Amino acid sequence: xxxxHRFANPTRFLRLARVIQPWSMAVxxxxxxxxxxxxxxxAPVDYQQGDTVRIMFVHVPAAWMALFxxxxxxxxxxxxxxxxxxxxxxxxxxxxxxxxxxxxxCLVTGSLWGQPMWGTWWVWDARLTSMLILLxxxxxYMALWQAFDDPQKAARAAAILAxxxxxxxxxxxxxxxxxxxxxxxxxxxxxAGPKIHxxxxxxxxxxxxxxxxxxxxxxxxxxxxxxxxxxxxxxxxAYAAADTGR
Amino acid sequence: MNxxxxxxxxxxxxxxxxxxxxxxxxxxxxxxxTLFPLGVGPExxxxxxxxxxxxxxxxxxxxLLSLDRMFQADLEDGSLDLLAMSPVxxxxxxxxxxxxxxxxxGLPLIVAAPVLAILMQMPxxxxxxLLASMLLxxxxxxxxxxxxxxxTAGIRRGGVLxxxxxLPLYIPVLIFAVAAVDASIGGLAxxxxxxxxxxVTLVSSVIAPIAGAAAIRLALE
Numbered sequence: 001x002x003x004x005h006r007f008a009n010p011t012r013f014l015r016l017a018r019v020i021q022p023w024s025m026a027v028x029x030x031x032x033x034x035x036x037x038x039x040x041x042x043a044p045v046d047y048q049q050g051d052t053v054r055i056m057f058v059h060v061p062a063a064w065m066a067l068f069x070x071x072x073x074x075x076x077x078x079x080x081x082x083x084x085x086x087x088x089x090x091x092x093x094x095x096x097x098x099x100x101x102x103x104x105x106c107l108v109t110g111s112l113w114g115q116p117m118w119g120t121w122w123v124w125d126a127r128l129t130s131m132l133i134l135l136x137x138x139x140x141y142m143a144l145w146q147a148f149d150d151p152q153k154a155a156r157a158a159a160i161l162a163x164x165x166x167x168x169x170x171x172x173x174x175x176x177x178x179x180x181x182x183x184x185x186x187x188x189x190x191x192a193g194p195k196i197h198x199x200x201x202x203x204x205x206x207x208x209x210x211x212x213x214x215x216x217x218x219x220x221x222x223x224x225x226x227x228x229x230x231x232x233x234x235x236x237x238a239y240a241a242a243d244t245g246r
Numbered sequence: 247m248n249x250x251x252x253x254x255x256x257x258x259x260x261x262x263x264x265x266x267x268x269x270x271x272x273x274x275x276x277x278x279x280t281l282f283p284l285g286v287g288p289e290x291x292x293x294x295x296x297x298x299x300x301x302x303x304x305x306x307x308x309x310l311l312s313l314d315r316m317f318q319a320d321l322e323d324g325s326l327d328l329l330a331m332s333p334v335x336x337x338x339x340x341x342x343x344x345x346x347x348x349x350x351x352g353l354p355l356i357v358a359a360p361v362l363a364i365l366m367q368m369p370x371x372x373x374x375x376l377l378a379s380m381l382l383x384x385x386x387x388x389x390x391x392x393x394x395x396x397x398t399a400g401i402r403r404g405g406v407l408x409x410x411x412x413l414p415l416y417i418p419v420l421i422f423a424v425a426a427v428d429a430s431i432g433g434l435a436x437x438x439x440x441x442x443x444x445x446v447t448l449v450s451s452v453i454a455p456i457a458g459a460a461a462i463r464l465a466l467e
Contacts, residue, residue, distance in 0.1 A: 081460075140414065144407065147403075147407050161411060164393060164415070165414070167449070168414075
């Protein structure tokens with residue numbers, strides 16, 4: 001709690017961001033390269049799907065990131081709304097495009113996987129439909145930020161929207177259990193533990209860690225630019241006020 | 247309760263006196279449903295197959311039409327400020343406005359739906375469940391739409407953004423309602439789908455006043 005309030009100060013946060021960014025970028029690079037090499041070259045082939053199963057090593061971590069980032073956005077929105085935490089608001093704003101991008105990657109790689117596997121580019125089952133809804137929620141969230149002139153009002157409106165949309169997250173996660181879907185049911189994060197073999201699980205985890213570190217690096221970059229943009233706006237307003245007060 | 251009823255009565259009376267709200271929604275409903283046979287072709291089997299989805303999608307879009315007027319007019323002439331200052335909780339005001347929207351837009355759509363379903367060659371077995379799904383589902387449309395209307399109140403060109411925000415929230419309502427109707431036509435149980443639809447309505451009746459009140463207070467600043 002104390003930590004959270006400490007980093008409501010943008011300058012202190014920027015110092016933290018500057019420290020974190022190179023490290024997270026390095027972890028991202030190492031983990032993604034390791035995960036890709038392991039997954040795309042060394043992991044065993046599926047007895048039915050052959051080499052096309054290797055799309056999983058991009059598709060599944062991207063899907064995890066899409067949900068994870070929405071969760072981060074919701075938590076940051078809640079913090080910003082409850083405590084008027086300025087940096088939290090900007091963290092939510094900055095993560096939205098990254099989350100949307102991961103959702104698109106998930107949908108596209110899933111579609112590319114579905115064509116050889118299921119014989120169709122798209123199917124309107126529960127998992128795919130709810131991921132598409134997640135994409136629309138991201139886009140609506142970003143559009144709401146743009147729609148207001150006052151950034152503080154925009155932050156609070158967008159926070160309300162993000163919190164209302166959070167109901168979609170458990171729906172996505174459990175959609176494959178609740179409905180009879182074409183999409184594969186939960187194999188990694190189940191109550192009985194992961195159902196896939198270690199030789200496939202490890203590259204998956206490497207890619208997941210790499211994507212998370214990548215998200216953190218890009219988030220730091222975006223937050224620095226958001227804070228800079230906010231400072232520029234403040235300077236412009238002060239200049240305009242001083243100008244008219246002449 | 248008193249405040250809730252007052253706001254409700256005021257909004258319904260206003261819509262009634264201004265006229266055209268209910269008629270507009272029904273007219274739009276009819277026009278959109280009419281487009282589908284013209285576009286898809288008049289074969290009865292195809293129309294019967296898509297009838298539930300078409301009727302519900304058109305109802306969704308018709309409900310969307312009058313949403314941006316929910317808070318806009320009161321925000322512009324200052325009555326929303328007065329309501330905020332009154333002892334009536336803002337959540338009750340939002341709930342009353344959603345209820346007024348349902349009475350002036352949702353109910354006429356429910357009345358018109360069976361006629362349009364027959365036009366779309368829906369089998370007779372589907373009609374009772376269609377009515378049930380509309381009774382259970384249209385309040386959710388008004389409530390979820392109220393959240394979007396509150397968030398976009400006072401924004402320029404808020405109407406387009408409103409559709410973008412509200413339609414992802416409408417999708418579960420559409421899915422469960424159409425599943426219920428299709429199940430009853432196919433002889434399967436419609437009850438599970440109707441119960442899920444009722445659950446969506448109940449959850450939105452809790453979330454909408456809270457989120458809407460927060461958004462309105464934001465718009466009034």
